[in-house]
Amino acid sequence: MKYIRATEENKEQIFQLVQDTITAIYPKYYPKEVVDFFCRHHSLESIIKDIKxxxxxxLLDDNRLVGTGSRKDNHITRVYVDPAFQGRGYGSYIMKCxxxxxxxxxxxxxxxASLPASHLYECRGYRTIKHExxxxxxxxxxxxxxxEKRL
Structure with missing residues (x-):
């Protein structure tokens, strides 16, 4: 398993992984309009911008893209793991990186933190500083x- 910097070649795979994860997981926590908002928010254009x-x-495991993570300065902005690979520690590994x-x-x-992810972050030592x-x-x-978490 290795976590590497994304390139333009990864854009479609990242986009599809993020969209698949949102549509598989988020409807358990949010209404359709919120799920649609997340899908629009994590558009191909925003992924390309973050890559650039x-x-x-x-995150690659056996040369298969199983997860992705993004940050801007000290703000983590996108962490997603393919639903078929969740529960194996991949999200925690991306967070550590x-x-x-x-x-x-x-x-x-x-x-x-979205509702489905907040527990993962709490387990990693994050604390809620504001409900939005x-x-x-x-x-x-x-x-x-x-x-927020102190490093």
């Missing part, structure tokens, strides 16, 4: 946590 900025990585990168320049790391909500399409409400 150098802030996105991919991102935290190690961030620790080179910052004392704290922050992230916006955002109204999306048709008045549906996206609820999420702003979390």
């Amino acid at each position: 900025s150098g802030g996105i990585g991919v 991102l935290e190690d990168e961030i620790a080179l320049n910052y004392d704290t790391v922050c992230l916006d 909500k955002r109204i999306v399409e048709n008045g549906a409400i996206l609820v999420y946590e702003i979390m």
